[in-house]
Amino acid sequence: MAREIDVFETQLELRRLDKLDERIFAEARLRRGVYGQRYDNGPRHDHTRTQAPNYHSGDLVKGPETVWDAPGMQRIKIPFGGLTPDQMDVLANVAEEYSEGILHVTTRQNFQLHFVHIEDTPPLMRRLASVGITTQEACGNVVRNVTACPIAGVCHKETFDVTPYAKALSKFLLGHPDCQDFGRKFKIAFSGCKQNGCGLVTMHDLGAIAVKRLENGKEKRGFELYVGGGLGPVPHQAKLFDPFLSEEELLPIAQAIGRVFARLGEKKNRARARIKFLVARFGIEEFRKIVLEERKILPHDSKWTSYLNELPAYGVTPLKKGESLNDGAYPEGFDEWFKTNVFHQKQRGYSVATVALPLGDLSSHQMRKLAEIVRKYVGDNVRTTVEQNIVLRWMSEGGLPELYLDLKAIGLGDPGAGTIVDITACPGTDTCKMGIASSRGLAKVLRKRLAAKNYQRDEAVQNLRIKISGCFNSCGQHHIADIGFFGNSRTISGYKVPHFQIVLGGQWVNNAGSFGLAIGSVPCKKIPEVVDRITDYYVKNRKKGENFQVFILRIGKKELRAQIEDLMRIPPYEEDPSFYTDWENPREFTLGDLGTGKRTGEAVSLAQFNLADAERELFEAQLHLDEENYQKADRMAYSSMVKAARALVKQQSYDVPEKPNIIVSEFKTRFYDTELFFDRSARGKFGKYLLRRHQEGPVDSTYESVHQLIEEAQLFIDAVHTCYARMQGLEIASP
Amino acid sequence: MELQLISIKFFAEDSTSVGIREFIPIFHSWIPKKTITDHLLIDVVDYSHVYQGPGIVLVTHEANYSIDPVDNRLGLPYQRKRPIRGSFEQRPQSLIRVTLQACRNLEDDPKLKGKLKFKGNEFLLISNDRLLAPNKDESFEAISRALVDIIPELYGGDKFTLTRDADRKERLTICVKTSNHSEVNSLLNAQPE
Secondary structure (H helix, E strand, C coil): CHHHHHHHHHHHHHHHCCCCCHHHHHHHHHCCCEECCCCCCCCEECCCCEECCCCCCCCCEEECCEECCCCEEEEECCHHHEECHHHHHHHHHHHHHHCCCEEEECCCCCEEEEEECHHHHHHHHHHHHCCCCCCCCCCCCCEEEEEECCCCCCCCCCCCCCHHHHHHHHHHHCCCHHHCCCCCCEEEEEECCCCCCCCCHHHCCEEEEEEEEEECCEEEEEEEEEECCECCCCCECCEEEEEEEEHHHHHHHHHHHHHHHHHHCCCCCHHHCCHHHHHHHHCHHHHHHHHHHHHHCCCCCCHHHHHHHHHHHCCCCCCCCCCCCCCCCCCCCHHHHHHHHEEECCCCCEEEEEECCHHHEEEHHHHHHHHHHHHHHCCCCEEECCCCCEEEEEEEHHHHHHHHHHHHHCCCCCCCCCCCCCCEECCHHHCCCCCCCCHHHHHHHHHHHHHHHHHHCCHHHHCCCEEEECCCCCCCCHHHCCEEEEEEEEEECCEEEEEEEEEECCECHHHHCECCEEEEEEEHHHHHHHHHHHHHHHHHHCCCCCCHHHHHHHHCHHHHHHHHHHHHCCCCCCCCHHHHECCCCCCECCCCCCCCCCCCCCCHHHHHHHHHHHHHHHHHHHHHHHCCCHHHHHHHHHHHHHHHHHHHHCCCCCCCCCCHHHHHHHHHHHHHCCCCCCECCCECHHHHHHHHHHHHCCCCCCHHHHHHHHHHHHHHHHHHHHHHHHHHCCCCCCC | CCCCCEEEEEEECCCCCCCHHHHHHHHHHHHHHCCCCCCCEEEEEEECCCCCCCEEEEEECCEEEEEECHHHCCEEEEEECCCCCCCCCCHHHHHHHHHHHHHHHHHHCHHHCCCCCEEEEEEEEEECCCCCCCCCHHHHHHHHHHHHHHHHHHHCCCCEEEEECCCCCCCCEEEEEECCCCCHHHHHHHCCC
16 A cells, blocks of 8 residues: 555656646546546636636646646545444544545445545545555546445345455455456445345446355355446446356456456447446347456466455454343433434344434544444444445444433434435535536435424335435436435526436335436425425325335326426526525526536527427326337437427527438537537537437337436436527526 | 644634524635635535534635534634745744634624624634644644744733643644633734734
């Protein structure tokens, strides 16, 4: 680790002296978890105008269009979420000294620190290395943090504890030569069982579910191995690579998959460079053959299996003896906390206590105090979770009331873990360059509102999961939420209005079993009412024992949309300007942080009308998908994209006929080839969705293919909105 | 001692006088107005959801300004992030001045309508660098020597005390208290430019 940090520090110095190419340095720093942050490449809208901060570093950059002095984000890897109290102490210290004193738990069990200066990153890394934490390969086109169930080893339903396997694979692949030439990131997850959600295996590039079988009368451990899953703008379910991969083959097969990805994966077109596209290109059968061929020629590596020798000795020695919780008088609030935050382990007398973190955040002070608590009650048995919380495992149940009081004293005794109030949100517009609407702002508001009413709610609603992403990239994992949201924007009478697309019926259990589908965009200020309406409707109309996913499928998106249609209406600015600001932000909403422009007059109305029509058609496509009318759904999704494209083309060629060939050709010439359609982050990615569908014709008549097309069409239409607004030169200004 | 990363914190006289979230639009408004000189103002972050956390933070390139509720006391810490000019002995003085100026800006802000007043006769000096100045006697003594020279310039002949919390895990935090009540304006007037 020390050598890696020294190398990075040298690279940093060379970049500062302009002796290292900025692109190479950008990849180098990403591979150390040194990320960019909002405003690091340009303007910030400050409510009166958009202007770029005048950093002292002048033209010096830390990557293409990324100003040297601009604050950045440091991602810190925590393999399988496993922490020790000593690590917690150092994390607390570095957050205080190099950041603003806040640690953020991510949806991949990492920590993130924000507003970190690039020159502070080497000493920060050294401090972390002193307690065995690395930031190496936390970002970049490499194997990212390996995640695993936070209750691995203590879960009733698990086949076996996946922790040593997750640890071994994480260590094996870190810096591995066969994993250094990927076109895109690669995410791995482990789960101890198939039915729960904790591991989220099927939405990962590589996922492993623990399984056992008998071989020659002996019980053999292995993994149901999946490959090619991913969320992103368009989610993909992973494909089954092997129903039983022996434990001895886990590391070599992962290596072989890495080599195949490096060799055959897309490198130029970033939008198609995840392994899911490679698997789709070959089909899983052919992909498997290629990997197995690669496996045959791998030079032997003793590390593939040497860790297995240590497994018999692997185990946990609890800090305290397991004792039942005694009946008696408990502290105020304990019952509520116990009901939601305590999970009885399979080991008698022990529980897992969840520390629910608001928006995944805790302060340095809290972290330090939590480290003391951990030492007192559970020793080294702490994990972060993908729901942005921290769990204390092997907690003797007899000590729970005292633990609760200790947590409460430092503001970490909130109940509601894993319930509807425990909302997952990505950093969004707070710090992320890609954020469109404020995911954290909305999460704060919802959390407060739902907490006030949570215990009056029907139990079926209490345990729903809400997840929020600030944009289409699904870092908040909105696709697998019962109720998901992702940020977008609409233009109303010359103003930009923050919205969230509603995604219902995603499945957290069964390892991210299925993805939700969008039912419509609602202005952000109306989202709390959306939550109320949908949950009330569910309670009133569900059948006995019917879970939310089944309910959504049964009712259908048309009826659900009808429940919230009126909430999509936006009052004029003069009537209610609050709609024109985002949650928790006094500045009027703008995409000026992502782009610039000036406001003009009312000529938007025809285009808006046409775009609304395109969205209506897309919604109808979703309904046909639900009814398994795949061909019709495909046609309508395509038609919706053509309609949206026509709305745009009409801005330059008013008389463009309603002929798809002409519309698409005009779109390509006027908007795609000129890059007028491109935005900073997605570039032309969404434009390609239309071009590809037009060129290749109808997609396969399967649910999966049509579902994907519909997702792509939604993104295309959103991108048309954005492009249109940019063309009109919209800038927020008070009338 | 080459300690650069120093925080100075002053406290409100009445911690209940202003809700913490009222500072969000105020800090936002400082950015286009460039209210704070010699600092590049970047963004405002709301951590009011974190129990006794950093509260509302105004991020600048040189330092972070916050309004926080730590220990149930509303306070304004100025946390330096980038090196400052001057000798070690001069640095606390510069930072005290900068922090007092921010206090005055807030006191004078029309949105607060005069509700907020800061206590001038107490402040914290925090070492935000455990490597250079950990929470040990030697660091405390070195910084105290510098403070002992500065305080009379700030507070005239008032008696004062310097104390610290000896928890080794926490940052070195020196509490300066003087015997007489002081207002922000008078302290600023007493400061050399």
